[in-house]
Amino acid sequence: MRNKIFIxxxxxxxxxxxAFQYQVVKDTAGGIVFSQKVNExxxxxxxxxxxxxxxxxxxxxxxxxxxxxENNAAEESVYVKNLSEELNKFKSMAxxxxxxxxxxxxxxxxxxxxxxxxxxxxxxxxNYEYLLLILSNLNAAGAEAIxxxxxxxxxxxxxVPVGTHLNVNxxxxxxxxxxxxxxxxxxxxxxxxxxxxxxWEMRNLNYQIDVKILExxxxxxxxxxxxxxxxxxxx
Numbered sequence: 001m002r003n004k005i006f007i008x009x010x011x012x013x014x015x016x017x018x019a020f021q022y023q024v025v026k027d028t029a030g031g032i033v034f035s036q037k038v039n040e041x042x043x044x045x046x047x048x049x050x051x052x053x054x055x056x057x058x059x060x061x062x063x064x065x066x067x068x069x070e071n072n073a074a075e076e077s078v079y080v081k082n083l084s085e086e087l088n089k090f091k092s093m094a095x096x097x098x099x100x101x102x103x104x105x106x107x108x109x110x111x112x113x114x115x116x117x118x119x120x121x122x123x124x125x126x127n128y129e130y131l132l133l134i135l136s137n138l139n140a141a142g143a144e145a146i147x148x149x150x151x152x153x154x155x156x157x158x159x160v161p162v163g164t165h166l167n168v169n170x171x172x173x174x175x176x177x178x179x180x181x182x183x184x185x186x187x188x189x190x191x192x193x194x195x196x197x198x199x200w201e202m203r204n205l206n207y208q209i210d211v212k213i214l215e216x217x218x219x220x221x222x223x224x225x226x227x228x229x230x231x232x233x234x235x
Contacts, residue, residue, distance in 0.1 A: 098219070099145045099182060101144070103214060105214060107176060107177075108208065109207070125174070138192075169222065
């Protein structure tokens with residue numbers, strides 16, 4: 001009887017040990033596979049960023065050649081010069097040129113969390129209407145150019161929450177958010193700083209907001225080209 005009890009206890013012990021070893025091997029193998037996958041994704045991301053950087057360099061060189069051709073033609077004809085100036089103006093309005101000038105830079109981040117748990121209800125991604133109000137106020141104050149985390153804000157810019165990030169011009173954007181605007185410094189500052197406004201309200205909700213007034217703000221152009229598929233010129 002004792003031998004049978006001893007065999008049963010030994011079998012149970014061996015079973016527990018084998019199960020534990022199996023789980024350890026499984027977790028280790030899974031960790032190795034996950035690590036390899038992360039390394040592969042990082043390598044692909046690095047390669048993609050390098051290709052994007054080279055394409056932007058190539059694009060800049062081609063645009064420089066086009067500008068040289070346009071400038072040479074403009075020097076030979078007053079009519080072509082006027083057309084070139086109009087073209088540059090509309091390029092700036094559409095967001096296809098880099099711009100610089102006086103303006104404001106607004107840095108926005110989520111409230112600082114006191115505990116170990118994140119309070120998602122105050123996350124900017126789920127309250128992005130505050131960002132829309134800031135953009136609306138800047139437009140009302142006569143901002144001539146606006147960008148969001150480096151993405152140019154134009155009439156065709158979409159700002160859509162997707163999971164844990166915002167899509168801006170198709171690019172993923174997460175806090176902290178940096179909004180740049182070029183225009184009259186005093187007007188832009190006043191529309192952001194008045195009591196009862198969106199910035200005042202966000203600060204009362206403990207969002208981290210910093211507004212800087214600068215003599216020169218750089219705003220990058222829009223890379224994504226918008227093409228009309230349905231709208232046609234009306235004769």
